[in-house]
Amino acid sequence: MERHASALALVLASSPDLPVHCVRPQATEKAAGWFLDRFPGEVLYALKANPHPAVLDAVYRAGVKWFDVASMREIELAAGRYPDATLAFMHPVKARSTIRRAYFDYGVRIFAVDSCAELDKIIAETGGASDLTIIVRLAVSSDYAKHKLAGKFGAAGPEATTVLRKARVVADELGISFHVGSQCMRPEAWRIAMENVSETIRRAGVTVNIVDVGGGFPACYAGLTPPPLETYVDEIKAAFEDMPVLLNADLWCEPGRALCAEAGSHIVRVELRKGHALYLNDGAYGALFDAAHDGLVFPAQLLRAEGRPARPLKAFRLFGPTCDAIDAMDGPFFLPADVCEGDYIELGLTGAYGAVLATKFNGFGDYLEAELADEPMMSMYGEQAPASADIIAFDPRHAEHAAK
Numbered sequence: 001m002e003r004h005a006s007a008l009a010l011v012l013a014s015s016p017d018l019p020v021h022c023v024r025p026q027a028t029e030k031a032a033g034w035f036l037d038r039f040p041g042e043v044l045y046a047l048k049a050n051p052h053p054a055v056l057d058a059v060y061r062a063g064v065k066w067f068d069v070a071s072m073r074e075i076e077l078a079a080g081r082y083p084d085a086t087l088a089f090m091h092p093v094k095a096r097s098t099i100r101r102a103y104f105d106y107g108v109r110i111f112a113v114d115s116c117a118e119l120d121k122i123i124a125e126t127g128g129a130s131d132l133t134i135i136v137r138l139a140v141s142s143d144y145a146k147h148k149l150a151g152k153f154g155a156a157g158p159e160a161t162t163v164l165r166k167a168r169v170v171a172d173e174l175g176i177s178f179h180v181g182s183q184c185m186r187p188e189a190w191r192i193a194m195e196n197v198s199e200t201i202r203r204a205g206v207t208v209n210i211v212d213v214g215g216g217f218p219a220c221y222a223g224l225t226p227p228p229l230e231t232y233v234d235e236i237k238a239a240f241e242d243m244p245v246l247l248n249a250d251l252w253c254e255p256g257r258a259l260c261a262e263a264g265s266h267i268v269r270v271e272l273r274k275g276h277a278l279y280l281n282d283g284a285y286g287a288l289f290d291a292a293h294d295g296l297v298f299p300a301q302l303l304r305a306e307g308r309p310a311r312p313l314k315a316f317r318l319f320g321p322t323c324d325a326i327d328a329m330d331g332p333f334f335l336p337a338d339v340c341e342g343d344y345i346e347l348g349l350t351g352a353y354g355a356v357l358a359t360k361f362n363g364f365g366d367y368l369e370a371e372l373a374d375e376p377m378m379s380m381y382g383e384q385a386p387a388s389a390d391i392i393a394f395d396p397r398h399a400e401h402a403a404k
Contacts, residue, residue, distance in 0.1 A: 001054070006374040007267055007346040011303045019282035020267035020368045021355045025058035028263040028351070030381050032062035035259070038233050040240075041251030044068040044088055046215050049256030049352045051077060054371060055263055060085075068215075068254045072098045079106045086110070090177070090254065092118060092137050092153045099125040112137050112177060114155045116163055123170055134171035135212055136163050138200055140178040140193040154178065164204035175210025175252070176201065182257060183296075184216035185226050187235040194239040201245040211240060212252040219261035219349055220378045222297035229258070229380055257352035262376040264351025267303070270343045276316050278339065283320010284327045285361040287354040288347070291318070291329040298347040299377040300333045312337055322362035348377035 004010040007022060035043045044066040045059045051074065060082055067078045070091035078085055088110035089102050102108035103126045113119045114137040126132065139154030155163050168174050176197055180189040190213055201208055213236055218226040240251055266287050272279040284292030291298055315332035316339070335345065358365055 002368075002370045004370055004372055006372055007265065007301075007344075008303045008305075010370050010372070011267065011344045012305060016267065016269075016368050018366050018368050019269070019280075019286065020370055021287065022265040022267060022346070022370050022372050023052060023054045023351070024263050024265070024372050024374070024376060025054045026373075027376050027379070027381075028055050028058040028260050029062045031255075031259045031262060032059045032064050034229070034381050035253070035255055036063050038230065039251075039253055040233075040237055041253065042066055044090075044212075044252060044254045045259055046254045046256030047074050047078060048356070050260035050264065050354075050356055052355065053081070055260050055351070056081060058263070059259060064259075068256075072101060075102055075106050075108065088112070088133075088135070090135065090137075094118070094121070096121055096125050103129065109133055110135065113163065113167065114138075114153050115159070116166055119163065119167055119170070128170075131172050132170065133173040133175065133210070134167040135175040135177045135210065136160070136167050137177045137179075138197055140180060140196055141189070160200050161204040164201065164206050168204075168206040173209040174206065175212055176208055177212035177214055177252075177254075179214035180216045182216055183218045183221075183224065183294075185218060185224065187227055187232040189216070190232065190236045191239040194236075194243060198243045198245050207247040208245060208249055209247065210250050210252060211243065211246065212254065215254045215256050215258075217253075217255045217258035218380075219257055219352065220380050221349060222299065224296070226380075258380070261349045261352040262379055262381070264354050265346050265348045265372070265376070266298075266350040266354060267344055267346050270339060270341050270345065271321070273340055276314065277319060278316050278333075278335075278345075279319045279321070280345070281321050282358075282364070282367075283318070283322065284329065285320060285322055285324070286358040286365060287350055287367075288318075288320065288329055289357040290350075290353055291331070291347075292320075292327070295330065297331050297333065298349055300335055300348070301346050301377065302336050302339055303344040303346055321364050324362070346377075 043064050045064050046068040066086045068090045069075050069087050087108050089108050090112040092112050092114040110133040111122050112135040137154050139156035178193050268280040268282050270278050290296040313334045314337040318329040320327035
């Protein structure tokens with residue numbers, strides 16, 4: 001993988017024909033270190049968010065040795081790369097063959113369930129093992145999150161108490177988990193969830209060894225500037241201390257986006273301009289899925305050498321390269337008014353669910369990769385580096401002012 005000082009340096013050096021996945025491992029290492037220093041429990045990296053080797057190595061280098069995995073391929077990746085890692089199989093629905101291989105071939109002992117049927121599968125496929133850690137996923141509200149996850153997973157009501165009681169009988173250690181939704185903007189969402197979970201445990205009449213508060217910790221996008229991450233941790237700590245139903249319980253979390261969003265950015269080229277619409281060489285079926293389908297507005301900057309006028313800023317809509325009309329990103333993305341065909345744009349904070357969601361639809365989907373040495377455009381983990389004088393940068397947190 002090529003290494004460059006910045007996205008601009010890459011563009012000036014090579015004028016790439018393909019879109020470029022940019023990786024900043026140092027950003028992930030900083031984020032992982034932040035969680036390890038401040039979260040009062042075990043930190044599991046949700047590998048699905050970004051399994052790039054450079055990102056995984058940065059997480060591991062920072063000291064995160066536990067991984068939330070959801071498939072055999074993720075198990076093989078994490079176990080093969082880090083033999084001393086602890087793997088937690090946190091997908092609530094698993095193939096029987098995958099359960100067997102995880103337990104017998106890879107030493108996985110932590111399994112999530114949200115139904116008695118799934119628990120029965122685990123008991124059967126591990127031969128009634130007595131060394132299992134069973135994490136029962138409970139349903140909670142995701143009303144405070146940008147990307148809501150309620151409805152597919154999570155036991156609720158009488159089913160939840162039944163699963164907890166049955167799991168307690170067979171589990172060496174019993175835990176509960178929940179997920180408040182991805183890109184959660186309200187720290188109190190965790191407190192509300194933990195209060196509801198406490199009531200469920202109380203009704204079940206079981207002791208719990210682990211409370212896994214899941215993921216959902218946010219990154220900073222335009223129009224989605226969350227409170228400081230410290231407030232999230234403080235809310236979780238206080239709620240955990242108030243849970244009266246635990247017995248020397250451990251606290252876990254599963255950050256994904258929060259550890260890797262800032263580690264990625266994406267360089268695209270403008271192939272055509274129509275008024276305030278820019279047609280790019282990547283889009284909704286590529287690394288910009290979240291911009292199209294979740295409405296995230298990535299920070300954007302024009303990559304251009306000195307000497308050409310750039311101001312004022314104007315709002316643009318973006319289109320991807322496929323023939324599909326839904327390959328569109330409404331934004332608005334604020335860029336210099338004179339942006340034109342052939343210009344390159346860097347879109348920041350694409351490290352979470354960016355490259356990993358890219359497809360080959362319509363014959364597109366080929367990328368270059370590069371490692372960049374500079375800092376992310378925006379950061380939740382300290383001051384962001386000022387833009388270089390030869391980069392026309394725009395912080396989307398000031399979009400409203402610029403539009404006026």
